[in-house]
Amino acid sequence: MRRALRLAEKARGWTLPNPLVGALIIKDERRIGEGHHTGFGKPHAEVEALASCTESPEGATLYVTLEPCPHQGKTPPCTDAILKSGIAKVVIAALDPSEKANGKGVKILKDAGLEVEVGLLNKEAMELNKEFFTFHQKKRPFITLKAALSLDGKISMDRESKTSLTGDKTQIFLHQLRHEHQAILVGAGTVLSDNPHLGVRQVKGRDPLRIILQGERELPRDAHVFRDSNFLVLKNQKIESLLKSLYEKEVISVLVEGWSEIFTAFLEADCVDEMKLFIAPIFLGESALPFANLKEPLQLKKTKLQEIGRDFLLTALVEQSADAHVAEKTAASKDKKLNKQVGIRKSRKAKQSE
Amino acid sequence: MRRALRLAEKARGWTLPNPLVGALIIKDERRIGEGHHTGFGKPHAEVEALASCTESPEGATLYVTLEPCPHQGKTPPCTDAILKSGIAKVVIAALDPSEKANGKGVKILKDAGLEVEVGLLNKEAMELNKEFFTFHQKKRPFITLKAALSLDGKISMDRESKTSLTGDKTQIFLHQLRHEHQAILVGAGTVLSDNPHLGVRQVKGRDPLRIILQGERELPRDAHVFRDSNFLVLKNQKIESLLKSLYEKEVISVLVEGWSEIFTAFLEADCVDEMKLFIAPIFLGESALPFANLKEPLQLKKTKLQEIGRDFLLTALVEQSADAHVAEKTAASKDKKLNKQVGIRKSRKAKQSE
Numbered sequence: 186m187r188r189a190l191r192l193a194e195k196a197r198g199w200t201l202p203n204p205l206v207g208a209l210i211i212k213d214e215r216r217i218g219e220g221h222h223t224g225f226g227k228p229h230a231e232v233e234a235l236a237s238c239t240e241s242p243e244g245a246t247l248y249v250t251l252e253p254c255p256h257q258g259k260t261p262p263c264t265d266a267i268l269k270s271g272i273a274k275v276v277i278a279a280l281d282p283s284e285k286a287n288g289k290g291v292k293i294l295k296d297a298g299l300e301v302e303v304g305l306l307n308k309e310a311m312e313l314n315k316e317f318f319t320f321h322q323k324k325r326p327f328i329t330l331k332a333a334l335s336l337d338g339k340i341s342m343d344r345e346s347k348t349s350l351t352g353d354k355t356q357i358f359l360h361q362l363r364h365e366h367q368a369i370l371v372g373a374g375t376v377l378s379d380n381p382h383l384g385v386r387q388v389k390g391r392d393p394l395r396i397i398l399q400g401e402r403e404l405p406r407d408a409h410v411f412r413d414s415n416f417l418v419l420k421n422q423k424i425e426s427l428l429k430s431l432y433e434k435e436v437i438s439v440l441v442e443g444w445s446e447i448f449t450a451f452l453e454a455d456c457v458d459e460m461k462l463f464i465a466p467i468f469l470g471e472s473a474l475p476f477a478n479l480k481e482p483l484q485l486k487k488t489k490l491q492e493i494g495r496d497f498l499l500t501a502l503v504e505q506s507a508d509a510h511v512a513e514k515t516a517a518s519k520d521k522k523l524n525k526q527v528g529i530r531k532s533r534k535a536k537q538s539e
Numbered sequence: 540m541r542r543a544l545r546l547a548e549k550a551r552g553w554t555l556p557n558p559l560v561g562a563l564i565i566k567d568e569r570r571i572g573e574g575h576h577t578g579f580g581k582p583h584a585e586v587e588a589l590a591s592c593t594e595s596p597e598g599a600t601l602y603v604t605l606e607p608c609p610h611q612g613k614t615p616p617c618t619d620a621i622l623k624s625g626i627a628k629v630v631i632a633a634l635d636p637s638e639k640a641n642g643k644g645v646k647i648l649k650d651a652g653l654e655v656e657v658g659l660l661n662k663e664a665m666e667l668n669k670e671f672f673t674f675h676q677k678k679r680p681f682i683t684l685k686a687a688l689s690l691d692g693k694i695s696m697d698r699e700s701k702t703s704l705t706g707d708k709t710q711i712f713l714h715q716l717r718h719e720h721q722a723i724l725v726g727a728g729t730v731l732s733d734n735p736h737l738g739v740r741q742v743k744g745r746d747p748l749r750i751i752l753q754g755e756r757e758l759p760r761d762a763h764v765f766r767d768s769n770f771l772v773l774k775n776q777k778i779e780s781l782l783k784s785l786y787e788k789e790v791i792s793v794l795v796e797g798w799s800e801i802f803t804a805f806l807e808a809d810c811v812d813e814m815k816l817f818i819a820p821i822f823l824g825e826s827a828l829p830f831a832n833l834k835e836p837l838q839l840k841k842t843k844l845q846e847i848g849r850d851f852l853l854t855a856l857v858e859q860s861a862d863a864h865v866a867e868k869t870a871a872s873k874d875k876k877l878n879k880q881v882g883i884r885k886s887r888k889a890k891q892s893e
Contacts, residue, residue, distance in 0.1 A: 336839070336853075337829065338691030338822060466842045466855055468692060470833035475691065479824035485690070488820045490851055492844050499690075501820055 212245035243271030278310030282321035316438035339473035354494035364390025424454035562588035566599035597625030632664030636675035693827035708848035718744025778808035
């Protein structure tokens with residue numbers, strides 16, 4: 186199954202909005218076939234694996250990272266292909282959370298008399314497709330917030346135009362991130378002041394759908410973001426309704442590359458799943474623009490750090506507070522909440538001895 | 540010489556205010572002796588190396604990381620010991636910058652007919668004792684600014700007491716830092732609000748001299764910082780005069796563990812040599828206290844990053860601006876200066892295409 190997960194990972198970015206899937210066929214302890222879903226519209230992993238078999242898959246075991254699909258989509262149902270092949274046993278890492286599947290694939294296989302096991306390396310399989318699972322479970326896209334920050338959490342010296350904080354190597358990472366997300370989102374202000382390209386050029390990849398949040402101001406028709414039809418202009422609106430409309434459009438992941446206002450709105454809506462902070466070794470000082478206007482502390486977790494030239498990239502999940510602190514809103518509870526939730530301790534007065 | 544540098548490094552913290560020194564004696568391509576300065580008041584590296592010789596050092600070559608001392612201090616002059624030993628050649632990595640030495644050791648050896656070479660691994664030898672070289676060259680202590688920061692560059696939620704941002708593992712690194720500095724400096728406010736110990740307990744080490752900057756308020760006699768005589772209370776004063784008085788007291792390195800006001804004062808005086816920033820994966824938000832009140836950007840260089848549990852430590856040198864931008868003070872030049880010195884670029888309007 187580990188190999189199947191690795192195979193699946195190869196296609197990151199290319200399968201969107203489909204999930205990443207890998208499959209392996211084992212017979213008498215020999216690997217007789219393997220494959221992965223290589224791109225949107227292309228054959229599914231199970232079909233690829235079956236097609237690659239070096240001998241008959243009859244009686245063999247199929248290992249697949251996601252529940253085989255029971256429905257006709259761009260390609261025929263994988264369950265049909267499996268049943269036709271004579272496969273005797275199917276080991277699945279994770280169930281497909283989408284409404285069309287969600288156990289239906291397993292049921293078809295079991296009803297046909299196949300042995301089916303679910304759950305091997307389940308956690309890893311869900312991590313592999315965290316965007317896809319978030320999309321179906323939360324009924325909204327997986328949101329990655331990307332910002333280039335100074336050490337004092339600032340993004341620009343002033344509002345006129347964006348200060349470029351990070352070095353050239355960081356651009357490569359950024360373009361890879363764009364490729365790995367189905368869409369990228371910026372505000373109208375960014376289009377007006379920076380006229381960004383928002384495409385993928387520094388790595389081999391696909392351009393994400395460019396979502397522009399429009400406010401009062403007209404956007405110039407000749408802006409780079411309108412260079413082809415791969416864009417979507419949405420009215421500036423409440424984040425909740427924005428996410429609802431992106432869910433309906435089957436956008437499973439969005440890279441938010443905004444300014445303070447957009448970052449603040451997403452964070453306040455408590456719907457940021459992951460942060461990608463490119464941090465430059467500079468303090469911009471007190472007059473610079475903060476990355477977001479945070480009224481409350483924001484705790485990150487599962488941090489991962491990478492050095493990129495003179496910058497570094499902090500990848501982290503956001504401690505989402507929705508479940509925990511809805512009820513607490515008074516000033517008195519604020520402090521307690523901070524200590525409890527955010528995990529920071531205040532030193533005891535006149536006792537602390539560090 | 541590399542081995543001599545490594546030997547010297549072993550005693551970091553223990554020799555203060557003396558430099559770290561290592562020495563090797565080579566005869567007919569065999570290492571016949573080696574040693575390092577192990578602690579303040581203990582024999583110098585050259586003497587240790589001579590004492591360890593497994594055969595007569597007559598005619599041998601001495602490799603030493605710092606120029607041998609020509610003067611009587613806590614121990615007799617090393618030049619005497621070298622001359623007595625019959626050593627024929629001395630290879631020195633760096634000259635001793637102190638007034639008592641500074642070429643005098645080399646002269647004595649040369650005048651006595653020994654072959655002397657200076658400069659092998661000079662850069663590494665100066666890095667090894669950067670505090671000592673800074674002390675003699677700039678006639679002030681080497682200043683390390685240590686702060687525990689949030690991702691938005693804040694140090695505490697409020698002024699009442701310090702918010703503990705970093706985890707337990709970070710404490711071990713902090714205590715090691717204290718051991719490696721001759722002195723530690725805090726403001727009276729820290730003593731009054733936190734009653735810190737400022738000692739070294741989590742690693743084997745020596746307590747640094749505790750320097751407390753006193754303002755208007757009286758300090759409590761029973762504060763932890765006064766637990767033994769290893770402290771120094773100085774009146775709050777201009778940083779320049781403070782550094783002058785520490786230079787006169789032969790304090791070669793100071794770890795500044797202050798609050799915003801102290802950090803700001805040291806940074807404004809342009810005398811911070813190194814920063815040790817322990818960064819916790821949290822944003823404290825806009826109402827929290829900033830690490831320093833910076834009017835201008837502060838560029839760091841030669842950054843080094845370490846993960847420490849859930850925190851990370853950024854070690855960096857400070858781009859000192861004294862030489863470069865004294866003359867420029869107008870608003871017009873501010874922007875140009877920023878772009879030039881701080882190395883950050885502003886995106887070109889309507890042309891930029893990221």
